[in-house]
Amino acid sequence: MTFEEYYSAFKAYSDIYSDEYRKRIENLEPLLMKFMKEKGKVLDLGCGAGGFSFLLEDLGFTVVGVDNSEYMLSLARGFAKEKGSKVEFIKADARELPFEDNTFDYVLFIDNLVHFEPLDLGKAFREMARVLKPGGKLILQFTDLRALLPVLMNGQVIGAEYWISKVLPDKDEKTVLIEFQSEEKSFRVRFNVWGKTAVELLAKLYFQKVGEEKINEHTYLQVYLPKK
Numbered sequence: 001m002t003f004e005e006y007y008s009a010f011k012a013y014s015d016i017y018s019d020e021y022r023k024r025i026e027n028l029e030p031l032l033m034k035f036m037k038e039k040g041k042v043l044d045l046g047c048g049a050g051g052f053s054f055l056l057e058d059l060g061f062t063v064v065g066v067d068n069s070e071y072m073l074s075l076a077r078g079f080a081k082e083k084g085s086k087v088e089f090i091k092a093d094a095r096e097l098p099f100e101d102n103t104f105d106y107v108l109f110i111d112n113l114v115h116f117e118p119l120d121l122g123k124a125f126r127e128m129a130r131v132l133k134p135g136g137k138l139i140l141q142f143t144d145l146r147a148l149l150p151v152l153m154n155g156q157v158i159g160a161e162y163w164i165s166k167v168l169p170d171k172d173e174k175t176v177l178i179e180f181q182s183e184e185k186s187f188r189v190r191f192n193v194w195g196k197t198a199v200e201l202l203a204k205l206y207f208q209k210v211g212e213e214k215i216n217e218h219t220y221l222q223v224y225l226p227k228k
């Protein structure tokens with residue numbers, strides 16, 4: 001199963017009008033506003049279906065959305081057309097961004113870590129620091145999957161339609177294969193496992209942490225300034 005199939009199965013990522021997606025936006029909006037007081041130019045990196053790009057555009061920011069998945073970009077562009085949005089959605093890889101140095105006031109990186117192996121996340125952080133202006137902010141939201149793994153292995157229902165039927169970490173718990181099950185079908189997706197400490201250590205190479213909020217037991221929003 002590809003990530004695209006996985007995302008299309010979950011409205012929380014693919015349908016910006018669904019209750020699940022709206023809930024993600026409602027939970028994050030007050031925190032984003034706390035750390036994004038000045039308006040400016042935003043890179044929504046790994047923008048997916050674009051819900052956070054549209055939120056920030058509505059709040060007066062100039063937004064560019066970047067994703068490396070043609071499928072996710074087609075969803076975002078479709079929603080943009082419906083909404084009459086001016087957000088520019090660009091296909092690019094977080095490890096090699098097609099922007100000049102010091103272009104953005106903010107980089108949003110929301111819920112994307114599971115896609116990145118350590119070397120790739122290092123490259124992506126370097127790129128984020130490069131394209132941020134001095135004093136610009138990286139807003140990073142992630143789930144501590146390392147801490148969540150034991151909870152998942154005990155069995156936890158997610159969403160209304162799917163539940164987790166198997167959690168199979170590799171030997172070193174660097175990745176985990178998760179099987180999702182519904183009445184009709186089941187599928188498996190492999191995620192990279194990131195713990196909070198490892199994320200912070202890697203980010204520290206290029207950034208200085210200036211803020212953190214706990215969103216729920218295993219999910220964090222962190223704010224970083226590039227070291228430049």
Ligand SMILES: C[S@@+](CC[C@H](N)C(=O)[O-])C[C@H]1O[C@@H](n2cnc3c(N)ncnc32)[C@H](O)[C@@H]1O
Nearest residue numbers: 046047048067068069072093094110111112115
């Ligand atoms: C869980 S989705 C999150 C989307 C969006 N940030 C949100 O919160 O709704 C992760 C996104 O990261 C994108 N992605 C994964 N690897 C990427 C890469 N190397 N460069 C750019 N985007 C990437 C995926 O295509 C997917 O759309």
